[in-house]
Every structure is written in structure tokens, then in C-alpha cells.
Amino acid sequence: MLMKFSNNTRLHLLYLSSWAVGWWNILITLVVLLPNMNIQAQPISYQRIDTHVLQTPNQMETSVQTLAAYLVKPARNEHEKVRAIFRWVTENIAYDTDGYFSGQYGDLSPDGVLKSRRAVCDGYAGLFNMLGEVAGLEVVKVNGYSKGYSYAVGDTYDGTTNHAWNAVMIDNQWHLLDATWGAGYLGENKKFVREFQEYYFLTPPEVFIYDHLPSDTRWQLLEQPVSSEDYAGFVRLRPAFFQTGLEIKSHRQSIIEIDDQVTVTLRAPDRTVLLARLVRDEDKLDKSYTFIQRQSGSYNIHAITPGPGQYVLRVFSKNRHEEGSYAWALDYRIKAAKGGGGGFPKAFGTFSENGGYLHSPMHAKLKRGSTQVFKIQVPGAEKVAVIMGDNWHHLKKEGDMFIGNIEIQDKHIRVFAKFPGQEQYAGLLVYTGS
Secondary structure (H helix, E strand, O other): OOOEOOOOOOOOOOOOOOHHHHHHHHHHHHOOOOOOOOOOOOOOOOHHHHHHHHOOOHHHHOOHHHHHHHHOOOOOOHHHHHHHHHHHHHHHOEEOHHHHHHOOOOOOOHHHHHHHOEEOHHHHHHHHHHHHHHOOOOEEEEEEEEOOOOOOOOOOOOOOOOEEEEEEEEOOEEEEEOHHHHHEEEOOOOOEEEOOOHHHOOEOHHHHOOOEEEOOHHHHOOOOOOOHHHHHHOOEEOHHHHHOOOEEOOOOOOEEEEOOEEEEEEEOOOOEEEEEEEEEOOEEOOHHHEEEEEEOOEEEEEEEOOOOEEEEEEEEEEEOOOOOOOEEEEEEEEEEOOOOOOOOOEEOHHHHHOOOEEEEOOOOEEOOOOEEEEEEEOOOOOEEEEEEOOEEEEOEEEOOEEEEEEEOOOOEEEEEEEOOOOOOOEEEEEEEEO
């Protein structure tokens, strides 16, 4: 089974030369599952091997035996042999989307896949297995249950396998990889998009287990195997979660039952920024239903549901100073007993950029004639004012906190702040009087 990504949630990975380069990011997160884990690794560069593989002549691809001999010819060790085979398979085999949706998979034997250059997961794993064996590697095809295209957060595991991947022995130690997911993803139009995913090459077992559950527990490669019940309960964590150094702080189960509001807290390094959206029936809801704030090394992700029912809270992350899109990091399933009405106030970039934190009021719609307690933390600000029409109501400054009781008198309510060295006030928040 292939992974599914939409144009907005596709994985834009860091493309590290190997997982070894990014171990420190992973260690922050894995304390959730294995608090005593100790991982050590040395950076490995595969540039030389990758260049060789990507220049494979057509005449070297006529048989599994000929191809395997060519791919591993310049390899100096087992690491490089495995890399050469993985890189060729991910670059040259397309996911058979027609076969997947019709159930007509065709010839999935290694020779059949090499000839057609198309396969579903069993064909990817089978070809990798055969190339590895011909190259003198000890390889196993692993069958199991993955959180891939058809998975929905909270699905239980009934023992039916739906995916295949590989385990390979390198220097007397077993490692895991997934050539299918390493090759690309399934887009919104159900078409295969080839995009090499470094993440799925020699992924640490402690990370791999979040979306790959082997039917034979020994291929978890964990000292303490994870049960199918625990696996089903894991929050759906994606590669970007680990690569941007996130850690679950509050809700460690995938399903959250609420009345109408929830706050999920994630630890995150300063370099990481987040976005979040509520999703219902595959449709993203208005941005106002989520509100993200950073406080003391963590992000508080507030969500409010417009009505009773089931939702997905989807979080995206990226490194602050890197260009490109945010990457899908995790999913929770939210079961709401009722709706909370309107969403959160609109926050300008100035608010988050200056470390703003809103304590109250949290709702975007404020009743006219009511008195609201405004309590807003804005580090470095000299003044903060609530503006309605031509009336400016300055909040009392107490350190970084600005507090005041304000009567709502207008339809348009704006919160602005003045910072040192700036003549004009900058927008922070927008509310609506109703």
C-alpha cells in the first residue's frame, strides 16, 4: 500500500544523506515510547553510490542478476550495497495505482516487476529482496499492517496484512526500509507522484513502528514489542514530526473525546514553526477553528469544533528559516459532543513573531454590550490597545502582560501594539462584535 498525500499535505522532507545525520532530532521524540533508548550513529554519505545508480545503462537492466551485479559493483560495504539497490528500485519502479484500485496486480514476481516497471508494495519488496539476495545480502520481505492510503486515525488492527517492506542485515545488525513509500506518494487525483523519500531508508525501528506493524513481532526489532492495541492507539506521526524535533506533551492517544474545545501541547525547538487545521470528511475547515500559541518551549494548539461529530486535527511543521511548504506532521481524531459556535480571533503575523500569547478572550465573536477581560502577553511591547471605531482602550501593562476590562461597543474590534523604535502601532488580533 502506498502513502496518500494531497498537494497541500505532501511531505517536503529534509533529504538528509542518511538518517544518521538527524539522530538528535529523533531522540527528543522517542522518549514518549522508549525512555531509555540510546542511539549512536556516524554520518554516511551516499552521493557516490547514488550517482552510480542514477546512471545505470539500459543494457544492465535486462535481468535481476545483471542489474544486481552492476548496482553493487562500486560498493565498498554492505551499507552501500543496500543503498544502491534501494535507490534503483525507488527511482525506477512506479506504483501501480490502476492495479491497486482494481485489485488486478499483474505479475508481481521480481522478473515481472523488472519488466513492467510497475508494482504495488509486494512487488517492490519482492524485487528488493531478490536483488539483495543476488548481491549477497541477507534480506527478508516483511508483511504487516501500515497506516497508509486507506488508513483513518483510530482504525483498529484486525490481523489482516495490507503492506510489505524489507528487513536487511548490515554488519550483523538488522535494519528496516520501505522501498514503496521511498519511491513517492499517491496524489489527490489517485496518480503516483515519484518523489524520493529519504526517510524510509534504514529508518530506526523505534520510529518505523509508528506506521509499520509487522505480523511477526520479531520484525519490529524492538526489545519490548508493541501490541496491536498500542499500535492502533498511537497518534498518527509523519516523517516531519521527527525531522522538525517535535514531541508529544499532552495527548498521547490518537482519539480525543471532547465537548467542543481541546488544547493539544507539543514540545518543539525554537527552529520549528507550526500550522494546524481541522478536517472533516477530507475537507479543511476555516482557519478560525484552530489557534496556535508558543509558550516556554512548547506550542499550544487550540481547536474548537463548529458542531458535534468527528474531525481530524492535522498539524503541519517546518524549520523556521527554510523555504518551502509546511509538511504534514501528525493527526488526531477528535470526537466532539457539541459545537462551540464561532472560532478563534484572527492573529496577524506580528502576534506570533513577537511571542504573543492570548489568555482571553479566546472566541472571535464577542457580544455587544458585554464586558470582556482582555489578557494578552506581548513581550517587548510598550503599549497594547483595543480599538473600536475611533475609540482606543489602552490595556494596563504588567511586565509583558497587558490586562483590561473592555465593554464591547462596535462590530469591529482590533488589538494593536506599539513596539520600541516604531512610530506606528502594529496589528495583533481581530475580533467581531455580535
